[in-house]
Amino acid sequence: MSLRHDDERTFRTQVVAAALLDDPHRPQRLIAAQRAYPESLRGLWELPGGKQEPGETVQEALHRECREELGVRIRLLEEVPGPHRQGWPLSESAAMRVWTAVVVGAAEEQEADADALGTGRQPEGADHLELRWVRIGPEPIEGLQEAEALPWIPADLPILDGIRRHLAG
Numbered sequence: 001m002s003l004r005h006d007d008e009r010t011f012r013t014q015v016v017a018a019a020l021l022d023d024p025h026r027p028q029r030l031i032a033a034q035r036a037y038p039e040s041l042r043g044l045w046e047l048p049g050g051k052q053e054p055g056e057t058v059q060e061a062l063h064r065e066c067r068e069e070l071g072v073r074i075r076l077l078e079e080v081p082g083p084h085r086q087g088w089p090l091s092e093s094a095a096m097r098v099w100t101a102v103v104v105g106a107a108e109e110q111e112a113d114a115d116a117l118g119t120g121r122q123p124e125g126a127d128h129l130e131l132r133w134v135r136i137g138p139e140p141i142e143g144l145q146e147a148e149a150l151p152w153i154p155a156d157l158p159i160l161d162g163i164r165r166h167l168a169g
């Protein structure tokens with residue numbers, strides 16, 4: 001009997017991330033977050049998220065990370081499927097599952113709301129230096145930078161491409 005590669009948990013670390021969209025029906029922008037740490041990733045841009053914790057579902061991890069990092073409640077839309085059951089490979093030991101989502105309000109007892117996630121805003125936690133809306137939709141928007149114009153963590157570039165294709169349907 002052969003064990004299918006797919007059945008194994010190949011990547012030790014499961015990361016989750018949200019492609020936070022400005023509009024669930026006609027998305028044009030998503031939130032990019034600039035990492036503050038570690039030093040090797042400082043200044044690079046990523047999707048908000050983090051490592052799934054033991055005993056937590058992927059969905060729970062997504063809600064928790066957005067609450068902790070951004071101070072917002074989100075509604076999950078759809079998974080942007082990666083090439084692997086564990087999502088999009090980031091390294092030999094980590095893969096990331098990505099969901100499209102929208103902000104539905106501030107996390108409890110926080111001032112933040114969807115409007116507060118504006119370009120140049122100082123984020124809630126210490127994880128990010130800056131949050132920025134960037135263009136992911138097909139149409140140019142005056143004054144708005146295209147997502148890929150930022151220096152992303154290199155592993156995220158195929159993921160951005162996957163998000164674009166997913167949104168294009």
Ligand SMILES: Nc1nc2c([nH]c(=O)n2[C@H]2C[C@H](O)[C@@H](COP(=O)(O)OP(=O)(O)OP(=O)(O)O)O2)c(=O)[nH]1
Pocket residue numbers: 015016017045046047048049050051052090094096153155156
């Ligand atoms: N959140 C996030 N992490 C990414 C992306 N691309 C990418 O390679 N990574 C990597 C960076 C990190 O090595 C790992 C995520 O770890 P993290 O430091 O964000 O996780 P965490 O919030 O749970 O943090 P910690 O408690 O371990 O400090 O995945 C991305 O788009 N978003």
